[in-house]
Amino acid sequence: MAYDDQKFEAYLDKMDMVTVLVPKSYYNGEVNSLCLMRGDQSLSLTLKDKKVLHEAIKYEYYCPMKVEIGEEYRVVEERGAKADLKIGAVIRTPEFDDAFFYNESDLGVSFTTQHIQVKVWAPTATDVKVKLINPETLNNEYISMTRLTKGVWTAACGLEKEGYYYTFEVTVNGVTREAVDPYAIAASVNSKYGVLVNLKRTKQSPVQKAPLPNPTDAIIYEVHIRDFTIHPSSNVSNKGTYAGFTRASTESGVSTGLAYLKELGITHVELLPVNDFDGVDELNPFDAYNWGYNPLLFNVPEGSYSLNPTNPVARILELKELIQTVHENDLRVILDVVYNHVYIREESSFEKIVPGYFFRHDEFGMPSNGTGVGNDFASERKMARKFIVDSVLFWVKEYDVDGFRFDLMGILDIETMNTIRQKLFEYDSSILLFGEGWDLNTPLSSEEKATIYNSDKVPNIGFFNDRFRDFIKGSTFNIYDKGFICGNTHRIDEVKQVVAGSVSYQKGEKYLFTQPTSSINYVESHDNHTLWDKLSKCNSHEEKRILQKRQKLASAMVLLAQGIPFLHAGQEFYRTKKGVENSYRSPDSINQFDWEQRKIYKEDIKWLQAVIQLRKAHGAFRFHTTERIRKHMKFLEAVPEVVAYSLVNVEEYGPWKDIIVAFNQDTSTRYINLPPGNWHVVIDGENVYQYPFTKVLSGKTAVPAVGVLALFKT
Incomplete structure (x- = not known):
């Protein structure tokens, strides 16, 4: 530890405890008495503990007076040496959290008829100023902020300042740092400044949406704004x-763009992060690529997707128009959000404004790194939790989004996720909430984490089901590991359970979830290898058409299993990233949605559309309770290469009384014995049948090689 010319250092580590570090170079680190001074007032401190360290001696003193955080104090030792009392670990104590929790909804910028108000939460600051920058001349002016209760600072300026850039200059522990408002809703290019924007000028007319009675009625399709239209054959401008995403084209009967999404039959479009992120220069957006998991400003649309990134209002309008247009096409929008970390902790507004508060630290006081990117957001702290809750409410109320996918949700705490659910459901109960419930090494007890193993503690929030993923296709981390669709028959019981929603479909059975609404069923996403790239490796001995059948089989299992189906954009036409496993910053040539493939495999896409329509046609594919699954779903006897189930007495949920679905992963035809009666065929391998369903089967029936059989009777 370097002490420079300071005689010693003093920190407030608890509301009633001062920690003093005296280097051994100063009288061997020995001090006999200390007092705390505020102005002319002086109070002796009482020694509690003393520890000899390598280069210094650490003293802990009891402080009998209440330290007013935000005021300036000095610690003085008997020889007259002085040190400023700095804010230390007190900032991470429950007492601090309780004392400074601010529960109003006016942080950031708000417009009244008389002025523009700016508020920031900075309880440890001794001084805060608003820096206003004229966007035309770049001249600066400063407004001193007034401290209110709970550590909130406020200032106001005239309405003529609308459009001005702004930052905060915050002084903590004698150091002044400049920071962009974490609650900023508009930004200058490349996030240098927040911008005073009146969002009333960007209001859109709401679109009436079709009802979504239950989460299991959703069919989610994950796509990246840039990927979707960047390919030359997208045929859109x-x-x-953002503007390109909503364009549509139809040439020679082949749709692209938004028309394609609507035609596919999905219900929800999940957008990879669209809030402001680092990794792409907004002035030269096509010089680099990024998925968007480097969050900077959480309530500002990313500028690299804007036609005019230098215009702070343009990106807001473009994203709002995108969402509105998607709604007009009878689709809903989910945002992929990244509240578990920031891009660089030391450079983040959170750390500059309230150092040490918003991020987790280990037992040694070092920042934790469960996320793997250098910081973990401390969602369990009241103002950190408030920020996340405020942010998701902002996106719902201001942008009319329909759901959130939480990146690394297991880093967040259960109370935060339940608070989000409660607040959002009060506003709109059809909002979808789900995320990655991986158990990561962050300083939060296992009982507090929003992990997949705690799913019963966060009802009505879905989890990416890694068991479904790995039992169906094989390990996502071992490209050569084979699951059911690749030819593995060793875990048939586990395959049956994930097809049944990963619930206890028979009493006494093991289960992952208490309800099927918790299960997000998927076999590929933006992360890791695409399914096609995995199949090409682990089943490289097979011809291309067999591999394609295996991929179609996997997609059908996603769509016809109980739970919530999730598709990765391009999964329907064998999307490849040319073997790249982690393409988060790979070029467009790797990440682009290949519209040529869409044209080549249009018949395969029609087949997937039929499977989607089958799921939507009958509520028995979409049970939202374990009770209904137990009552109606039964697995049929079959060879290990076949998983077959029936849905019996389900006429109250749709047009058919009984349904049978069989999945065959073998390259040979296999057989099942149908229950008595004549069964109408909906899907038989790659053949799809529609009303009036003239093909009928009974008795011993063939399940096509590497294929799906779907039947019903009325």
């Missing part, structure tokens, strides 16, 4: 942008 403004490729790779």
Whole structure:
């Protein structure tokens, strides 16, 4: 530890405890008495503990007076040496959290008829100023902020300042740092400044949406704004942008763009992060690529997708228009959000404004790194939790989004996720909430983490089901590991359970979830290898058409299993990333949605559309309670290569009384014995049948090689 010219250092580590570090170079580190001074007032401190360290001696003193955080104090030792009392570990104590929790909804910028108000939470600051920058001349002016209760600072300026850039200059522990408002809703190019924008000028007319009675009625399709239209064959203008995303084209009967999504039959479009992120220069957006998991400003749309990133209002309008247009096409929008970390902790507004508060630290006081990117957001702290809750409410109320996918949700705590659910469901009970419930090494007890193993503690929030993923296709981390669709028959019981929603479909059975609404069923996403790239490796001995059948089989299992189906964009036409496992910053040539493939495999896409329509046609594929699954779902006897189930007496949920679905992963035809009666065929391998369903089967029936059989009777 370097002490420079200071005689010693003093920190407030608890509301009633001062920690003093005296280097051994100063009288061997020995001090006999200390007092705390505020102005002319002086109070002796009482020694509690003393520890000899390598280069210093650490003293802990009891402080009998209440330290007013935000005021300046000095610690003085008997020889007259002085040190400023700095804010230390007190900031991470429950007492601090309780004392400074601010529960109003006016942080950031708000417009009244008379002025523009700016508020920031900075309880440890001794001084805060608003820096206003004229966007035309770049001249600066400063407004001193007034401290209110709970550590909130406020200032106001005239309405003529609308459009001005702004930052905060915050002084903590004698150091002044400049920071962008974490609650900023608009930003200058590349996030240098927040911008005073009146969002009333960007209001859109709401679109009436079709009802979504239950989460299991959703069919989620994950896509990246830039990927979706950047390919030359997308046949849309403004490729790779918000504006381009909503364009549509139909040439020779082949749709692209938004028309394609609507035609596919999905219900929800999940957008990889669209809030402001680092990794792409907004002035030269096509010089680099990024998925968007480097969050900077959480309530500002990313500028690299805008037609005019230098115009702070343009990106807001473009994203709002995208969402509105998607709604007009009878689809809903989910945002992929990254509240578990920031891009660089030391450079984040959170750390500059309230150092040490918003991020977790280990027992030694070092920042934790469960996320793997250098910081973990401390969602369990009241103002950190408030920020996340405020942010998701902002996106719902201001942008009319329909759901959230939480990146690394297991880093967040259960109380935060339940608070989000409660607040959002009060506003709109059809909002979808789900995330990655991986158990990561962060300083939060296992009982507090929003992990997949605690799913019963966070009802009505879904989890990416890694068991479904790995039992169906094989390990996502071992490209050569084979699951059911690749030819593995060793875990048939586990395959049956994930097809049944990963619930206890028979009393006494093991289960992952208490309800099927917790299970997000998927076999590929933006992360890791695409399914096609995995199949090409682990089943490289098979011809291309067999591999394609295996991929179709996997997609059908996603769509016809109980739970919530999740598809990765391009999964329907064998999307490849040319073997790249982690393409988060790979070029467009790797990440682009290949519209040529869409044209080549249009018949395979029609087949997937039929499977989607089958799921939507009958509520028995979409049970939202374990009770209904137990009552109606039964597995049929079959060879290990076949998983077959029946849905019996389900006429109250749709047009058919009984349904049978069989999945065969073998390259040979296999057989099942149908229950008595004549069964109408909906899907038989790659053949799809529609009303009036003239093909009928009974008795011993063939399940096509590497294929699906779907039947019903009325």
